[in-house]
Structure formats: C-alpha cells, structure tokens
Amino acid sequence: MIGKVKVFNTMTRKVEDFEPVHAGKVGFYSCGPTVYSEPHIGNTRAALFADLLKKMLVLAGYDVKHVMNITDVGHLVGDSDDGEDKIEKEASAKGITAKDIAEKYTKIFFDYTSVLNINIPDVVAKVTDHIPEQIDFIKVLEEKGFTYQTSDGIYFDTSKLNDYGKLAKLDIEGLEAGSRVDVGEKKNLTDFALWKFSPSDGAKRQQEWNSPWGVGFPGWHLECSALSLKYLGFPFDIHSGGSDAIPVHHTNEIAQNEAYCGCNSVKYWMHVGMLIMPGGAKMSKSLGHKQTVKTELLDKGIDPLAYRYLCLTAHYRSQMIFSEEALRDSATALKRLQAKALKIKEEAKDSTTVGEISEGVQGFCKRISDALFDDLQTPNALVAFREALDSDISNVEKLYIIERFDSVFCLDLLKEKAELEIPQEVQDLLEKRQIARANKDFKASDELRDKIAALGFVVKDGKDGQTVEKI
Numbered sequence: 001m002i003g004k005v006k007v008f009n010t011m012t013r014k015v016e017d018f019e020p021v022h023a024g025k026v027g028f029y030s031c032g033p034t035v036y037s038e039p040h041i042g043n044t045r046a047a048l049f050a051d052l053l054k055k056m057l058v059l060a061g062y063d064v065k066h067v068m069n070i071t072d073v074g075h076l077v078g079d080s081d082d083g084e085d086k087i088e089k090e091a092s093a094k095g096i097t098a099k100d101i102a103e104k105y106t107k108i109f110f111d112y113t114s115v116l117n118i119n120i121p122d123v124v125a126k127v128t129d130h131i132p133e134q135i136d137f138i139k140v141l142e143e144k145g146f147t148y149q150t151s152d153g154i155y156f157d158t159s160k161l162n163d164y165g166k167l168a169k170l171d172i173e174g175l176e177a178g179s180r181v182d183v184g185e186k187k188n189l190t191d192f193a194l195w196k197f198s199p200s201d202g203a204k205r206q207q208e209w210n211s212p213w214g215v216g217f218p219g220w221h222l223e224c225s226a227l228s229l230k231y232l233g234f235p236f237d238i239h240s241g242g243s244d245a246i247p248v249h250h251t252n253e254i255a256q257n258e259a260y261c262g263c264n265s266v267k268y269w270m271h272v273g274m275l276i277m278p279g280g281a282k283m284s285k286s287l288g289h290k291q292t293v294k295t296e297l298l299d300k301g302i303d304p305l306a307y308r309y310l311c312l313t314a315h316y317r318s319q320m321i322f323s324e325e326a327l328r329d330s331a332t333a334l335k336r337l338q339a340k341a342l343k344i345k346e347e348a349k350d351s352t353t354v355g356e357i358s359e360g361v362q363g364f365c366k367r368i369s370d371a372l373f374d375d376l377q378t379p380n381a382l383v384a385f386r387e388a389l390d391s392d393i394s395n396v397e398k399l400y401i402i403e404r405f406d407s408v409f410c411l412d413l414l415k416e417k418a419e420l421e422i423p424q425e426v427q428d429l430l431e432k433r434q435i436a437r438a439n440k441d442f443k444a445s446d447e448l449r450d451k452i453a454a455l456g457f458v459v460k461d462g463k464d465g466q467t468v469e470k471i
Contacts, residue, residue: 003060005373007238008317010246010269011167015375020237021267026057026064027236029228029266030121031245034071035105036086041291041307041322042275042283044112046242048308049272049316049376051118053240055408056372066121067231072102072128073207074196075220081153081193085217088206098206102128112293115304117410123231127223131209134218134226137260138194138211146259147194150185154195154213156255159188164255167269168247192252193219221252225260234261243271243317244282273319283322296327301456301470305411306331312378312409334411335469340389341402341413348395361397364388368405381405422468426457430468433459437466 005018020026030050033039050066057064077083091098110120127134138154141147146160158164158172165172172190183189197216198208208215218226228236234257241250250269257265275283283289297304310330314320357365364384371381388401406413422430433448449459457468 002062003369003373005057005060006375007268007270008375009267010271016268018268020062021235024061024063026062026238027232028054028057028064028066028238028240029224029232029236030066030068030239031224031241031249032068032070032124033105033109034075034086035102035109036075036090037105037285038290038292038294039105039109039112040283040285040289041293041296042289044116044118044293044307045275045311045320046240046272047113047118048116048311050121050240051113051410052312052316052376052378052408053238053270054119055410056376059369059405059408060373065123065232067123067125067228068121069223069227070102070106070124070126071220071223072106072126073098074127074218074223081196081219085205085207091206102126115293115298116308117305117412125227125231127218127227128207130223130227130230131218133230134222135195135209135211137222137226137229137256138213140260141194141256144259148187149213151197151200152185153193153197153216153219155186155191156194156252156259157187158190158192158255161255161259164190165251167254168251170247170251192221194222194256195219221249221256224249224253225256228265229257229260234265235263235267236265238268238270239266240270240272243273246271272316273314275322276319278321278323282319291322296324300324302327302331303334303470306334308409309334309337309411312382315379316376337386337389337411338413338415338417341406342416344389344395344398344402345414348399351394351396357400358393358397360391360393361388361400364391364393364401365404368401372405372408382409385409422457423455426452426455426468429455430459430466434466437461 002024006015007018008015031046033043050068054064054066072087073085075086077086077089087098087101091101094101138147141156142154146157147154148157149155164170170190195211195213195216195218197214198205205217208217228239239250254265277283277289283291293304293307296302297307306327307330310326311320313330364387367384368381368388371377371384385401385405389398402413429448429452433445433452436444436448452459452468457470460467460469
C-alpha cells in the first residue's frame with residue numbers, strides 16, 4: 001500500500017496531494033552541480049534534499065527513478081548569456097584541460113555527498129555526453145517557430161509564450177519598462193541562448209561542437225530540458241533544485257519544455273531554501289564564501305552526518321543559518337541519538353523479534369510517517385522519533401522504529417563506531433593537560449582543553465581521569 005504524500009508545488013505556491021503521472025512510479029529530476037570548483041556546503045543542501053525526497057517516496061511505497069545532470073560545459077559567468085564559460089575559464093587559469101577540471105570537481109562533489117550518506121542518483125548524465133540530444137531539441141523548437149539567430153547564437157523568443165515567467169511570477173512588462181540594459185540583438189529582455197557560437201575572432205574553445213547553425217556549445221538552460229526528456233519523458237513528476245534557480249534557470253527550462261511538447265512538462269516543482277551566513281547573506285561563491293564539507297566538517301573533526309542532522313532540524317523550504325556553533329550543537333545531539341540507538345540495539349539483542357505491531361508502535365510510526373509524507377516536515381518527524389525512543393515500548397519495538405526510519409534519516413544510528421584514533425599531537429596535549437591538572441594549574445588546563453577542541457576532540461573529566469571523544 002502506498003502512503004498518501006503531500007508536496008509543496010512552487011508553481012502553484014500550495015501544498016498539494018502527490019499524484020504521479022504513472023501509478024506507483026515517480027520520475028524525478030534534480031539539478032546537479034556545475035563542476036568548475038569545489039561545491040560549498042550550501043550546494044550540498046540541494047543534493048541532500050533530493051536524497052531525502054527520494055528516500056521518503058521509497059518509504060511511501062513508490063518506485064523512483066532519479067536523474068541528475070552534471071554541468072560540464074555552457075554555464076557562463078554571471079549565469080547570463082555573456083561572459084566566459086566557468087569551466088573553460090578555470091581550465092585556462094589552472095593550465096589544464098576543461099575535461100580535467102570537470103572530472104576533478106565531479107569526483108569531489110561525489111566524495112562530499114558520499115560522506116553525507118547521499119545516494120548516487122539512478123542516472124547521472126554529463127552534458128557533454130548529450131550534445132546530439134540538445135541539438136535535436138533545438139531543431140524541434142526551430143521547426144515550431146520559437147527560435148531566431150543573432151551573430152552570437154540561437155535564441156529562444158520568450159514573446160511567443162503567453163505565460164513565460166509563471167514559475168517566478170515575473171512581471172514581464174514591468175521588467176521591459178524598467179530595464180536600462182542593452183539587450184543587443186535580442187528581441188526581448190528575457191530571451192535566452194539555446195546555442196552559443198564559438199568566438200569569431202579565431203580563438204578556439206576547448207569544448208565546441210558542429211551544429212546545423214555553426215560551431216559552438218549549448219546554452220546552460222537547454223541541458224536540463226534535453227536530459228529530462230531523454231531519461232524521463234514529458235510529462236514527468238518532480239523537478240527539484242535550489243530556490244535561486246526559480247527566476248531564470250527553471251523559468252527558461254519551463255519555456256523550452258512547454259514550447260517543445262505543448263504540455264505541462266513537470267507536475268511538481270520543488271525548491272530548497274538557501275544556506276544563510278550569520279551576517280544574513282546567502283552562502284554564495286560569487287560573494288567569496290568557500291566553506292566546504294572538507295573545511296567545515298572533515299578538517300575540523302566534525303562528523304559529516306552532523307550537517308545532515310542539522311538540515312533535518314529545519315524544513316527544507318526554509319532558509320537555514322549556517323555556523324560552526326550550530327554544527328557542533330548538531331554533532332552533540334547526533335552523538336547522543338546514536339548512543340541511545342546503539343544501547344537499544346544491545347539491550348534488544350536477546351529479545352524475540354517484533355511480532356504483531358502494537359498500537360503504541362503503530363502510533364509512533366504513523367506520527368513519523370505523517371510528518372515525512374507531509375511535504376517532508378523533518379523537524380516534526382525527528383521529534384516523534386525521539387519520543388518513540390524515550391517511550392515505554394519495548395527495545396525490540398524501538399529497534400524496529402529505528403531501522404524503519406533511519407532508512408530516510410540516514411544518520412547511521414545503528415552503526416558501530418570504529419575505535420577512536422587519537423593523533424599524536426592530541427595525545428601530547430592530553431599528557432600536558434594531565435600534568436597541569438595534577439599541579440592544579442587550571443588556567444593551563446583550560447587552555448590545553450581549548451587547543452584539543454580546535455583539533456576536533458572534546459575532553460571530559462571524570463572520576464577515572466580525563467577521556468577524549470571526537471567532536
């Protein structure tokens with residue numbers, strides 16, 4: 001039996017009952033990374049949301065096909081139709097090939113998502129592997145009269161659609177009236193490139209292809225349309241991405257899709273909120289933010305799953321303030337939850353397996369499921385989950401709940417921790433601290449404790465002396 005799921009549809013700005021195109025099956029497309037530099041930790045929130053969404057739908061009983069693109073060409077600086085290709089620019093700066101840049105940062109992206117327990121999508125599609133599909137997509141738009149040519153490329157004529165901009169609720173007339181931007185050869189301010197010609201000054205791009213219109217490369221927005229059509233077909237069920245993709249990228253994708261098929265190509269558009277810095281600015285590479293999974297988690301000895309836990313404590317559509325303090329608080333809370341789950345597992349090992357599920361267990365399962373199925377209300381789901389583990393139901397029943405719902409949370413609640421490896425530098429500091437405490441030099445003891453904490457370990461004092469744990 002499939003659970004009743006509700007999702008917030010950005011197109012309608014409403015929470016709606018989820019009804020897939022094909023009963024029992026879900027076609028799901030999520031926007032992937034542009035692989036020209038290390039993804040900052042905010043980029044991983046969108047990937048983590050897509051992972052949570054898929055796992056929730058699987059828990060509800062659906063067969064999900066998840067497709068994600070890898071943008072390895074065509075994303076220009078400033079997200080516009082002008083400027084350098086981000087990947088070619090980075091390749092030139094590093095003195096290596098664009099392919100090498102793309103492969104390097106694709107690997108780093110998946111290294112980071114792996115430590116966050118984010119599963120690899122069913123289909124991972126590189127844009128450069130699908131140039132013919134993108135050319136064929138433009139041909140159909142051309143045949144239907146939605147394109148025109150300028151000196152630098154093939155453009156989509158947004159005036160041919162009566163409802164262009166509906167996802168972002170754009171005021172097109174207001175934009176045109178208030179614009180002081182030179183649109184150049186474009187017919188309309190909102191028109192966008194489908195195919196960009198290589199430079200006419202003789203400079204050769206590393207990544208360029210022949211097309212019916214000339215040598216060049218696909219526009220950034222085209223890839224998601226061509227790839228979702230190839231692997232899911234129109235219409236499909238869910239398209240997700242960051243909320244920053246709404247006004248331009250997804251707006252243009254919708255225009256292409258609907259011009260191509262003459263239909264509503266995606267039933268549910270879902271978007272995740274931005275990560276916000278303590279000062280109030282959104283985390284952005286363009287603003288110089290370089291916080292990554294490596295710098296904020298791995299290098300500081302913080303369990304990467306503390307970040308996953310932190311994301312679970314906020315609803316996916318909300319903006320989430322990011323700070324080291326919030327991460328360390330989440331690491332502490334996660335550690336307690338993992339310890340409780342392992343204790344339950346140990347105490348339940350000699351008990352019989354769950355037979356008929358009691359009303360108490362059914363009640364907790366319903367509360368947790370209802371929260372997850374209600375547009376992924378993960379904070380409410382976590383509250384109900386923790387209450388279940390603190391309740392008076394049996395340990396075997398608690399273990400059943402942990403196994404069932406950690407399939408979505410993916411916090412490794414029942415995973416035995418490997419023996420802690422303490423670096424020599426930390427061991428030396430611990431010895432000095434032990435001497436300081438024996439000499440009642442508590443000022444030095446506190447300073448040494450802070451140095452140990454900066455290396456990712458926390459010291460606890462007890463009747464048997466000091467012990468150390470990884471933060």
